[in-house]
Amino acid sequence: MPRMSIVQGEFHVASEPGVIIATLLGSCVAACLQDPVARVGGMNHFLLGEPGADQMVGPADMQRYGVHAMELLINAMMQRGAVRSRLRGHLYGGANIVAGLGGIGSSNAAFARTFMETEGIAIGRCELGGVQARKVEYMPYEGRVRSTLVAEAPALPPRPRKPVLADAGDVELF
Template sequence: MEVRETHYLYPSALYASRTPTTVSTILGSCVAVCLWDKELRIGGINHYMLPLWNGNGLASPKFGNIAIEKLIERMLQLGSQKKNLVAKVFGGGEVIETKSHFHIGTRNIEMAETMLRELGIAIVAKSVGGPNGRKLEYDTDTGAVRQRMIQKTI
């Protein structure tokens, strides 16, 4: 049996590789964008916490606009052409019961959808929003994503 690389993706991080890897992560209000190059059969994924970097402090992949840009850059460094990339978007749940009206999950989803549309990268699948978190496993060589919903416990 072939031994497969595995990688756990922490919040504010991204991962892309030519080596077939199963990347796992857990999302609440965070969003993960999975990019896959259908020609080279390589993929990458990010995990961001907030939608927009406001220009203060470090331009970190903690922010959606930076995380998506950096992931595309990394895919291009691996030899991808933007025209061959497709995206899958996950997360953005409203998992925290709060009186605030920040709606971080919804804003994170909107950031991914808007940026990918503006960059001409098709979203071929998505599972976003709702009250629950998600556990993802993404295979970078096939573009396949397995998702398990995480039920709230009281």
Template sequence: MSSAGLPNAFSRGIVTTVHQGDCLVAANDEVTFSTVLGSCISACVRDNVAGVGGMNHFLLATQSGSQRDKYGDSARYGAFAMEQLINMVLTKGTGRKANLEFKVFGGGNIHSGMNDVGLKNIEFVREFLKNEGYRIVSEDMGGSFARRVMFKPQTGRAFVKRLESTDNARLVREELAIASRQKIKPVADDIELF
């Protein structure tokens, strides 16, 4: 292991943070996508023939029926985030759905006061991919912890680090703020862990 705690064969290269609502795609072997997840989900999709991949990051499976997003469809919501990522990888890759591989992360229940948004996100992403005819090749979802995920879009390598409770507290504050704006009411295989 290197001093950074990552396997020696892993070079971070150019690290690009994927924030909530983002969807990024690249084919450069120097690029690493990185994000921190609580109850959010990040899907990592790669065209295994073209060497093109991407990562999204969403908090809510669906938009609240009581309020429309003032900017229209938003990548904060699962269906839009998944469709956007798949279409971007298909466009920059071979265009063949059969060449896509999916790795999915997040969905932690990091705060007992939330209506297990993480579990709803996990159910959503599994159902979405199944309905679209895709298979998840690896995953690290659920639990009661936050995670840092790093993904190499060209090779498809993913690394997950489970985070300490101090990181959970910060993520809980951020997610509760977003959830309150969305009318969610708080209640009284080849993944390498590093």
């Protein structure tokens, strides 16, 4: 099966059976969309929902934002024969993995839900939030998704301690 991995700011669209699109998410969000009639689907992976009003973002960085990444995905699907009104989707990610980052994951999740509702795109599976990363594998032709939580990094083994030699007195060597 052909496998396409995507990272932040990327998307991929396919209309062939057997293609798998995969990504790994933390606070980022991935939308998996499909037109079940045209059998066209795709996935994106965005870092943040929208840039701040005072934030200057160059054209090359816009696809890292959901507001742009969603339109890129939808337009690419429509170029392959999808009809916007038939789109269905699944949402993944938006975890709050690092406590000190404030609720970036929650903000991303809220953006994704609002976008889908505003655009009238029905949401099927929705696995947003939590505190763990997710691995997402999407088969766009079939519209099937597999999402698995990524286990926490294994604890480091305890560092070996240097043996403390007790004062045993004189040592005689032969």
